[in-house]
Amino acid sequence: MYYIFFSTNDVYIAEDILGNKGLSYEIVPTPVKDSVYCGVSIYSDEEPRVLKKLLASLSYELVEE
Amino acid sequence: MNKQDLIYLDNAATSRIKPDQVYGAWDFYTRQIGTSPGRGSHFLAIEASRCLYKARKAISQYFVSPSTENIVFTKNATEAFNLFLNGYLNIGDHVLVSPFEHNAIFRPLNKLKDQGVIDYSILPVEVFQPGKEELFCEFIRENTKLFVMPLASNITGEIVFSSTISRYLNKKGIKILLDAAQGAGRIRLDMEEDKLDYIVFTGHKDLYGLPGTGGLCSRNYLNIEPLIQGGTGIHAETYINPDINPERYEAGTLNMPGIWSLKSGIKYIEENVERIKDKEEKLFVILKKGLEENSNIRIHKYNISEKSLPIISFTAKDYSCQEMAYKLNKEKICVRAGMHCNILGHTSLGTKENGTIRVSLDYFNKEKEINKFLDVINKITKR
Numbered sequence: 001m002y003y004i005f006f007s008t009n010d011v012y013i014a015e016d017i018l019g020n021k022g023l024s025y026e027i028v029p030t031p032v033k034d035s036v037y038c039g040v041s042i043y044s045d046e047e048p049r050v051l052k053k054l055l056a057s058l059s060y061e062l063v064e065e
Numbered sequence: 066m067n068k069q070d071l072i073y074l075d076n077a078a079t080s081r082i083k084p085d086q087v088y089g090a091w092d093f094y095t096r097q098i099g100t101s102p103g104r105g106s107h108f109l110a111i112e113a114s115r116c117l118y119k120a121r122k123a124i125s126q127y128f129v130s131p132s133t134e135n136i137v138f139t140k141n142a143t144e145a146f147n148l149f150l151n152g153y154l155n156i157g158d159h160v161l162v163s164p165f166e167h168n169a170i171f172r173p174l175n176k177l178k179d180q181g182v183i184d185y186s187i188l189p190v191e192v193f194q195p196g197k198e199e200l201f202c203e204f205i206r207e208n209t210k211l212f213v214m215p216l217a218s219n220i221t222g223e224i225v226f227s228s229t230i231s232r233y234l235n236k237k238g239i240k241i242l243l244d245a246a247q248g249a250g251r252i253r254l255d256m257e258e259d260k261l262d263y264i265v266f267t268g269h270k271d272l273y274g275l276p277g278t279g280g281l282c283s284r285n286y287l288n289i290e291p292l293i294q295g296g297t298g299i300h301a302e303t304y305i306n307p308d309i310n311p312e313r314y315e316a317g318t319l320n321m322p323g324i325w326s327l328k329s330g331i332k333y334i335e336e337n338v339e340r341i342k343d344k345e346e347k348l349f350v351i352l353k354k355g356l357e358e359n360s361n362i363r364i365h366k367y368n369i370s371e372k373s374l375p376i377i378s379f380t381a382k383d384y385s386c387q388e389m390a391y392k393l394n395k396e397k398i399c400v401r402a403g404m405h406c407n408i409l410g411h412t413s414l415g416t417k418e419n420g421t422i423r424v425s426l427d428y429f430n431k432e433k434e435i436n437k438f439l440d441v442i443n444k445i446t447k448r
Contacts, residue, residue: 012118029106038299
């Protein structure tokens with residue numbers, strides 16, 4: 001699942017949050033179809049419900065593979 | 066010139082010697098990263114963005130600002146003031162201005178006044194004496210939107226900021242803009258606790274960063290007009306900067322080597338705060354006592370606070386400031402004479418005609434340098 005943020009700063013806030021929780025993720029290029037967002041996104045196979053809760057304060061779109 | 070002989074006492078202009086970690090951070094970023102944040106999705110661009118976020122977080126934590134999205138990097142404090150004042154103030158707004166303001170803030174305000182956008186009132190020095198907050202009422206208008214004050218005077222070093230004042234005006238609905246260019250590395254601030262709505266900082270003075278870094282911190286979500294338009298690394302499809310913080314205020318390539326170095330400077334301060342304080346206080350006592358004992362020297366102060374940064378301004382009998390600075394320079398002693406980019410502050414101090422000689426110390430100064438400076442001053446003034 002791609003977590004596509006509007007702000008680059010939010011990508012790294014998200015990285016901070018996920019890293020502190022020991023969750024697996026990767027910062028990857030944003031899928032081309034959503035290039036209106038920032039250039040990098042977070043990709044994670046972790047349970048979306050868990051991430052949604054953790055990232056609730058941030059603005060992002062969820063895109064499936 | 067043999068740099069061993071050089072005595073640098075102009076740290077209020079720019080701290081000349083930085084902690085080794087700062088030079089190391091610059092070298093690391095330049096050699097190992099060397100790319101710009103938000104530009105590209107390759108691993109170096111990702112690392113650059115990560116560095117920017119970490120630096121933003123360090124600033125946010127240092128000033129106890131609630132969110133990294135409201136920390137905006139600029140190339141210096143002047144640019145941050147221009148960004149804020151031009152973006153925040155609207156036609157008809159009134160601003161309360163302290164009588165200590167640097168030209169970095171006073172000139173943009175004055176330009177807005179000349180253009181008929183705003184009006185401002187310059188407050189008297191007495192208002193800043195302890196327990197005189199009630200005097201502010203005389204100057205507050207219905208349309209007073211903002212109060213600007215420095216953390217410390219860049220001329221006399223006296224601490225101007227008082228949380229009593231910021232809390233008092235906050236209760237009256239007036240926003241506070243603090244110029245922390247002088248003293249941010251020595252006086253800890255808490256935007257939440259002190260009710261500071263906006264802080265402007267510069268990197269190259271007592272935060273131990275390199276020239277070319279500064280910024281604006283906002284306590285709440287920052288929603289003002291950007292100063293410049295351009296590439297932000299996001300939403301390239303829009304014809305103007307996107308309304309997304311903090312990127313919308315940072316169009317163009319950031320000075321990342323400088324920003325990464327600034328993070329190291331702040332870390333150094335946090336780790337050595339007591340050591341820095343003790344040494345600077347000790348050096349300042351020697352300097353102050355030495356100058357006070359010279360009857361041909363007059364120290365200039367506003368007398369608003371006992372607390373001071375290690376900065377002192379003086380004039381010498383029978384010498385203009387420029388003559389004295391010239392003579393000191395011949396002895397390889399660097400001080401700053403004149404108006405210190407602060408016409409308002411010198412007017413309030415009564416030194417507008419001739420200026421003062423400013424001596425500003427730093428943790429990296431040595432006691433023998435202060436003693437040598439005092440010996441030279443005493444020799445010049447034939448004490």
